[in-house]
Amino acid sequence: MTLARFVDPLPIPPLAQPVGERTHAAYPGRRLPYYRMEMRAFRTPLHRDLPPTPQWGYQGMSPGPTLQAQRGEPLLVEWINALPQEHFLPIDHSIHGAEREKPAVRTVAHVHGARVPADSDGYPEDWFTPGHSALYHYPNGQDAATLWYHDHAMGITRLNLYAGLFGAYVMRDPHEQALGLPDGDCDLPLALCDRLVGKDGKLYYPVSDDPEAPWVSECNGNAILCNGKLFPYLEVEPRRYRLRLMNVANTRFFNLTLSNGQPLVQVASDQGLLAAPLPRKQVTLYPAERADVVVDFAGLDGKDIELRQQGDAILQFRVRDRGRRDTAAMPTALNTIERTPPATAVRDRVLTLGEMDDAGGRPTMMMLGGKHWSAPITEDPRQDSVEIWSLVNLTGDVHPVHLHLVRFQVLERRPFDLFAWNATRTLKYTGPAQPPPPEEMGWKDTVRADPGMVTRIITRFEGEPGRYVWHCHLLEHEDNEMMRPFLLRARA
Ligand code: C2O
Ligand code: CU
Structure with a gap:
């Protein structure tokens, strides 16, 4: 399948907006922002020239809306399962937790990397079925970092993520905010994964040759998606950007480079800021790992630069001057990390x-x-x-x-x-x-x-x-x- 490259703009997931305020027994006397995240089936093309792809996503999109949290400000999320009763991917009923008598569609949300009390952590057996929901509370008492939320249902997590149930959860804190790193529309989550996509636009999940036990030990696709698109492009200005690289794939690891040989300056790993900016020719991410990198497009006006996986294009940056300048300098020190003896x-x-x-x-x-x-x-x-x-x-x-x-x-x-x-x-x-x-x-x-x-x-x-x-x-x-x-x- 040969598809034209860089014909779809990169989708930037919208910021999740609270629908109101609520009290919660764990936070007496406080009113907390209350979000609703509804898991829904939807269809959207992965590429201009492909038919729409049936998927599942939070608020009907994948990645779901970005949840944004400020250190010390707890929030509430009601995770709502509004999915169909049947799964569209092959369940292996011989796997523990996914037996035939279990409902096919089960979900439970987990915020990966969040320090959350057990009742809101998304224990794999705490799943719920279509028509049900769970109200979780997030204390947000931790350092700024790129976290992510995703499904965690026992025995079918791989299928639920593959269907599209994931999104970014960005923790912020005053220490990081004082550093002058790129933010606002220059601070972007990039969720990377691969999928096996057919000419019909559908997602295929690999199966073994035993129909009674279709589970396979790894899942590798033929298409790399960045925020849910194949070969998207993003127009950027000749200034610095913070890219929050997240490996949300089932199995694949990424070796990421820029086509012009420019370094990706890593400022954070899974749980937040590194001690100092670290220029890297290549960033390797295994599933669930994150790296926040700063890329400076200054002086590259008119150029097109690719983010690549092992030499293959994932995303094209088109540097176009819109007259906006970025004056802040990159700090030399970011964080104090005491080594635990x-x-x-x-x-x-x-x-x-x-x-x-x-x-x-x-x-x-x-x-x-x-x-x-x-x-x-x-x-x-x-x-x-x-x-x-x-x-x-x-x-x-x-x-x-x-x-x-x-x-x-x-x-x-x-x-x-x-x-x-x-x-x-x-x-x-x-x-x-x-x-x-x-x-x-x-x-x-x-x-x-x-x-x-x-x-x-x-x-x-x-x-x-x-x-x-x-x-x-x-x-x-x-x-x-x-x-x-x-x-x-x-x-x-
Ligand atoms: Cu147990 Cu990313 O999760
Ligand atoms: Cu393993």
Whole structure:
């Protein structure tokens, strides 16, 4: 399929607007902005020359409207399931949580990277069906960062995101606002994903050759979408822009570059500002990772520049002077990031990322700590305690591992002897520990666990006690057992 490039303008999701104010028991005496986010089926073309694509989206669009939050100002969102009763993508009923007796269409919203009490975090089993809704509250007591919201329903998250259920959630705070980074219409979320798109415009989701168990371990498309369009263009002025790059794909990772060789100046990672701006020739993002970059188009008036994925165009910037100037200089320092000393950890949990052959003929299922989702909780940190999690990757693939509720730091990656592990369950290192690269020296909520490596992260478990989850963010893995609950126990 050869489609003309750069014929559709890049859609910029509108800012979500509150529909009113409400009180909430968790915030006595306050009136909070109240948003309604309705999940609806809709059709829109992914490209000028394709028929409209049936999709699902919050407020009938994908990405959904951008939720904007200010630090210290809580908000309420009523997530409403107004979807049809039937799914349009292939459900695998042999997967735990998606059995035949379960309703086909189930949704529950999660704000990825938000520190949210358990009752509003979107626990995968807290799903609800068409005609129902859930009122969630977001305290917003955390640093400015590019967060995102998406569906999290047990056993069908991969299909619900693939259908279009995601959007940006932008946290702001006064510290960041004082830095003079590009904002307003020069601050744009760019949600990147791939889809398998037919000539009929429809979304196809890959299936195995077993109709009783259609699950596949990865999902790769033939089209890369940026804010829901294929090869869009964006007119920009010769000044600086902040681009909030978000990998919202099921499986694909991105290696992003600019066609003119100009650096992407990274200012933030998953959980907010880096210590200092970091010019990068290429930005790699695994599923669910974010990077905020500043791109300066000054002096490029009249030029067309592409954002590329491994050499292929995703988005074209057309630099056109409209007479507006950008006078602020890039700050040399952005943030103070205190490294959490490993000695403050009360515990080092060794957790494997493994795969298991299923007797039922399914190729493999992935597991965390060798345990199924339904096994009793094993990760049970105490509130405010510091823990190290050592992620031992026993597979041949990268798994981007995400913990709900907390932000963490990457300590190191270290190669280990897989045979020694398999024989005696002991960690024998085969080389020195590798410190994280500069782009991983800020706060993260999703970390690449590389094959053959022990990836160690450190986190303080701040937040309200309750039950949360951690999982691989390859959505096919997450849906098929590569997800575990964790329990935050109240401080002693
Ligand atoms: Cu991006 Cu558990 O989620
Ligand atoms: Cu995985």
